[in-house]
Amino acid sequence: MSVLVVAEHLGGVLQSGTARVVAAALQMGDGVDVLVAGHNVSEVAEQAASLAGVRAVVVVDQPNLASQLAESVCEVVLTLVDSYSHLLAAASTFGKNLLPRVAGIKRLPQLSDVIEVISADTFKRPIYAGGAIATVQNTAPLKIITVRTSAFGAVGQAAAAAYSGVSVDVNNSLTSLVSETQADAAGPELGSARVVVSGGRGMGSKENFALIESLAGRLNAAVGASRAAVDAGYAANDLQVGQTGKIVAPELYVAVGISGAIQHLAGMKESRVIVAINQDEDAPIFKIADYGLKMDLFEALPQLESALS
Amino acid sequence: MKILVGVKRVIDYNVQVRVRPDETDVDLSNTKMAMNPFCEIAVEEAVRLKEQGIASEIVVVSVGPKVVQEQLRLAMALGADRAIQVETEDAVDSLAVAEVFAELVAQEQPGLVLLGKQSIDSDNNQTGQMLAGMAGLGQATFASAINFKEGCIQVTREVDGGLQTLELTLPAVVTTDLRLNEPRHARLPDIMKSKKKPIDVRPLGDFNVTAQNYLKVLKVQAPAQRQAGEMVASVAELVDKLKNQAGVIA
Numbered sequence: 108m109s110v111l112v113v114a115e116h117l118g119g120v121l122q123s124g125t126a127r128v129v130a131a132a133l134q135m136g137d138g139v140d141v142l143v144a145g146h147n148v149s150e151v152a153e154q155a156a157s158l159a160g161v162r163a164v165v166v167v168d169q170p171n172l173a174s175q176l177a178e179s180v181c182e183v184v185l186t187l188v189d190s191y192s193h194l195l196a197a198a199s200t201f202g203k204n205l206l207p208r209v210a211g212i213k214r215l216p217q218l219s220d221v222i223e224v225i226s227a228d229t230f231k232r233p234i235y236a237g238g239a240i241a242t243v244q245n246t247a248p249l250k251i252i253t254v255r256t257s258a259f260g261a262v263g264q265a266a267a268a269a270y271s272g273v274s275v276d277v278n279n280s281l282t283s284l285v286s287e288t289q290a291d292a293a294g295p296e297l298g299s300a301r302v303v304v305s306g307g308r309g310m311g312s313k314e315n316f317a318l319i320e321s322l323a324g325r326l327n328a329a330v331g332a333s334r335a336a337v338d339a340g341y342a343a344n345d346l347q348v349g350q351t352g353k354i355v356a357p358e359l360y361v362a363v364g365i366s367g368a369i370q371h372l373a374g375m376k377e378s379r380v381i382v383a384i385n386q387d388e389d390a391p392i393f394k395i396a397d398y399g400l401k402m403d404l405f406e407a408l409p410q411l412e413s414a415l416s
Numbered sequence: 417m418k419i420l421v422g423v424k425r426v427i428d429y430n431v432q433v434r435v436r437p438d439e440t441d442v443d444l445s446n447t448k449m450a451m452n453p454f455c456e457i458a459v460e461e462a463v464r465l466k467e468q469g470i471a472s473e474i475v476v477v478s479v480g481p482k483v484v485q486e487q488l489r490l491a492m493a494l495g496a497d498r499a500i501q502v503e504t505e506d507a508v509d510s511l512a513v514a515e516v517f518a519e520l521v522a523q524e525q526p527g528l529v530l531l532g533k534q535s536i537d538s539d540n541n542q543t544g545q546m547l548a549g550m551a552g553l554g555q556a557t558f559a560s561a562i563n564f565k566e567g568c569i570q571v572t573r574e575v576d577g578g579l580q581t582l583e584l585t586l587p588a589v590v591t592t593d594l595r596l597n598e599p600r601h602a603r604l605p606d607i608m609k610s611k612k613k614p615i616d617v618r619p620l621g622d623f624n625v626t627a628q629n630y631l632k633v634l635k636v637q638a639p640a641q642r643q644a645g646e647m648v649a650s651v652a653e654l655v656d657k658l659k660n661q662a663g664v665i666a
């Protein structure tokens with residue numbers, strides 16, 4: 108059993124999810140290699156090589172991979188993947204975009220969002236927004252899997268694994284990058300933060316949403332949002348937590364002015380401790396919260412901030 | 417330009433799914449069904465492109481049993497011109513659906529294929545990307561804006577780090593995210609008129625689905641239930657519990 112993990116990186120930095128995907132990979136096989144595809148990625152390759160359990164890092168560093176388009180990275184993966192039994196990536200927007208393209212070309216199925224490895228060919232994954240958990244056996248010669256990173260602890264650091272540079276002909280003329288706007292990354296990253304403070308429609312406006320940012324700053328937390336808050340323009344799209352946004356499982360999740368729709372719960376109900384602040388005592392969020400506070404959030408948040416300072 | 421749109425029938429998003437007591441599958445008997453919300457967004461986008469004079473024909477496609485005609489009718493009430501039902505009683509996975517779409521792309525020669533980013537039942541988020549790979553087309557997943565240029569499109573995508581805009585040569589595959597548009601509701605006269613629009617029913621067997629079925633669902637279980645916790649009376653009590661009981665803040 109050997110596993111190829113596609114590393115995810117941004118601005119020359121390995122994303123924290125990759126260490127979690129490696130942890131999942133090690134439960135499927137012991138020959139775990141990491142592919143780093145991009146341009147000017149030598150530091151990313153070094154970071155990947157120092158992840159515990161990694162056998163080797165394959166680096167494909169060339170200008171035509173600078174924007175890491177799915178069509179281009181797919182060509183790279185296709186040249187390497189035939190000697191592996193498993194192909195893994197994080198169930199991030201990067202992994203979700205790339206892996207099914209590979210699967211389509213290989214005419215092989217993909218298992219999305221795996222949360223548990225039962226054996227090298229049997230896995231658990233949530234379906235229906237986490238309303239059910241399916242145990243699925245995959246007997247394909249190459250098992251293509253995206254991993255829900257919040258369900259796996261990251262591997263630690265170890266002595267650097269070997270890495271080799273490879274060059275691949277990339278011919279993608281289908282797509283090109285026009286522009287990218289990075290959300291400003293104040294505070295810890297949503298996917299791996301120890302504490303997340305999320306605001307919903309109850310915040311009422313973008314200006315009021317600053318109360319969430321301020322509390323998050325106080326707790327060294329990442330900021331999250333419900334779909335309603337993102338749709339209303341209170342928060343950026345990449346902060347949406349839920350079935351169709353980001354999945355988080357921090358030590359502490361604080362939901363403020365969020366009702367608790369199943370689609371939102373799907374993204375945060377594995378958090379260790381959940382706090383809900385809502386003025387409606389019948390809000391479904393209270394059914395899953397460890398600590399519920401029925402209160403007007405505009406009273407509660409300033410009090411909470413001063414209690415924590 | 418012709419647009420091909422994928423429409424899937426799924427459980428209504430407001431309904432909490434039940435697992436069968438024998439843990440073989442979920443129980444969808446007597447469950448309210450609807451068009452997958454991301455497909456509604458795909459249909460809406462196609463209709464807007466037709467209203468803008470960019471699209472000339474909208475063909476909606478659903479792979480499934482006869483009942484999917486309900487969702488195809490709805491799509492036609494919303495503005496699609498004709499429908500194709502690829503009929504099968506069996507459950508089909510994203511790979512098989514992608515193969516069907518790849519064949520339809522070859523037959524229909526659309527300028528654009530619009531699919532949802534994700535089915536809210538399987539939560540797969542695969543079909544569009546698989547199709548793009550098979551058909552050798554460019555892909556723009558998680559679209560929140562589409563702009564037509566001369567011979568190409570620019571698509572803004574919702575990605576983890578923020579937003580990304582790509583340019584794609586046509587034909588291409590685009591999958592819709594929540595903020596691409598707000599779907600309209602069907603009007604009664606349009607629902608009546610949609611009954612006259614054609615649905616071409618074709619058995620799945622007419623398609624060359626080559627992929628072997630390697631996946632076997634061994635069990636479907638209810639998720640672990642979270643215990644409801646306690647209500648606290650004040651912010652002071654909350655902070656005290658978080659510090660001294662849960663130990664999550666210092």
Ligand SMILES: Cc1cc2nc3c(=O)[nH]c(=O)nc-3n(C[C@H](O)[C@H](O)[C@H](O)COP(=O)(O)OP(=O)(O)OC[C@H]3O[C@@H](n4cnc5c(N)ncnc54)[C@H](O)[C@@H]3O)c2cc1C
Pocket residue numbers: 306307308309310332333334335336347348349350351352353363364365366367368369370371374384385386387390402403404405429453454536
């Ligand atoms: C296909 C699909 C995918 C979806 N994906 C997601 C997803 O990924 N993530 C997601 O979050 N949602 C998602 N949704 C939307 C989801 O169904 C809900 O509509 C959404 O989560 C509601 O957001 P909310 O809780 O902020 O708003 P509401 O449901 O409107 O709740 C607002 C809450 O704020 C409370 N409140 C108001 N004012 C105050 C105040 N002053 N003080 C205290 N409390 C107050 C109210 O009592 C209420 O409970 C999806 C929906 C669909 C159809």
Ligand SMILES: Nc1ncnc2c1ncn2[C@@H]1O[C@H](COP(=O)(O)O)[C@@H](O)[C@H]1O
Pocket residue numbers: 421422423424425452454455458477478479480508510513530531532533534535536538539540541542543544
């Ligand atoms: N059976 C189907 N019939 C028509 N379209 C489908 C079907 N299954 C998936 N699709 C399309 O593919 C999208 C993504 O589905 P999935 O990859 O299964 O999450 C859906 O929103 C539909 O547009």
